[in-house]
Amino acid sequence: MNTRKLQQVIRAIPTSDGAGVKLLRSLGQAPSLRLDPFLMLDEFSSENADDYIAGFPDHPHRGFETVTYMLDGHMLHEDHLGNRGDLRSGGAQWMTAGRGIIHSEIPQQQSGRMRGFQLWINLPAREKMKPAAYRDIQPEDIPRLALPAGVEVKVIAGALTVADASVAGPIQGISTEPLFLDVRLPAGARFTTPLPAGHHAFLYPYEGQLGVGASDERRALDPHEAGLLSTGKEIELLEVSTDRGAAAFLLLAARPLREPVVQHGPFVMNRREEIEQAILDYQNGQLV
Template structure:
């Protein structure tokens, strides 16, 4: 087994999208090779309805897949193909935009006015850029959760883990998408296939992720021994941890435990031409997409 090195740890950056939704972006609109096949990751979390209620009105997508995971509140969605529905707490939607779709996503707070969810963009390989759009809506009850003897909990949203398979399938990036909770003081190691690019996103509590480049993970040993650790050494809320090559990661939960997403996927290794919500392989394809949008030809008729 080889421990994946921690290439980078960074905080998500506040930004605004849609019609004025305040959110935090962990990555996106920069170097598309950094976490290939993933392009963008947003954490939309607000306690004030005025910061999200205007939502994400009608907008186009082509050439990508999006996964929306709602933790609290709900999201109403509709599209140009006539699909509509509501995602509630714990629900997931994977949308393959393919050849083109127009859709909208309108968030609503829970009884306390709070809204929290994530959206991840996955690239499509050139051979699938112009496939027919499709949806997979998955209710919270359909997502398997495995609980280990030490209290570690893992919701398996996509891929296989600890003998369970997530309900979302047929995704081009062949991803693994896990929602992991590790209790206070517990140290765990998680396997990740060597060929995948991988990252963790911490959104509750804090933890130390062992680094293969550090001698024996001194920080982790101190924590296991119960010694006091400077909280600045831990990856806390809204932190992205980007891993290098290897086949496992080790995490040591902090004094309040930790909850994080662990996401990995097979790199596509193709050229990327990217403009907003449209991601193609060449500038010519990008210009064609914009022309289709102007000419009302963006959404292809169903076959």
């Protein structure tokens, strides 16, 4: 069995987006800092309303999927198709922009903690122009798996099989076969799980420090660092332990597309001509 190693570390950097929402961006801070098919990962976390209150007013997307996962807070989603959804603490939204969507994400709180993530996942060329769609996932619809030593795993997408337990998340049937886990480890605990051999995978600790890899080659991964994992052979194992207090982290894996990526802000296509068409469609009110 091959244990995946920590191959590259991308430290999240402060930035802002939307109408001035303060973020930490790891994947996606530069075109070279992606992991096919993952385009971007943003973390937002603040108890100061000035950091998030203006939210993300109307803006377009084409050619990829966005996943918003809320740890704390309340955000309202609305789009030009008439859809409206509430993102609350512990819930998620999986949106497929496809050929185009114009939407907004506005906080529904005047104070208190707003904390969560937004992940961008590329779509294969054959799906970039399919109709837009989205799914709101309520907290109670995200299964939790309790493991020995107090380890707890939430399965947002894909399936987790550990020992005799197997749990499938609410998001299935995506062409990139994504796995999206939120894992909480008590001090000194270890988490091991198989990963599909051909999938790209990375970790993102948001609390505590992780030790990644087998004991003879373990490397530390600090909070707000995206740890890109090596590939392996037939069976992939991820071993994570911590000796510096409780830790919480995202584990993300997906099948790479191995296609050209041309990005212009909220548009992600395969060729420059397709980007120019997306801009023209948006300017002419024909994005969708």
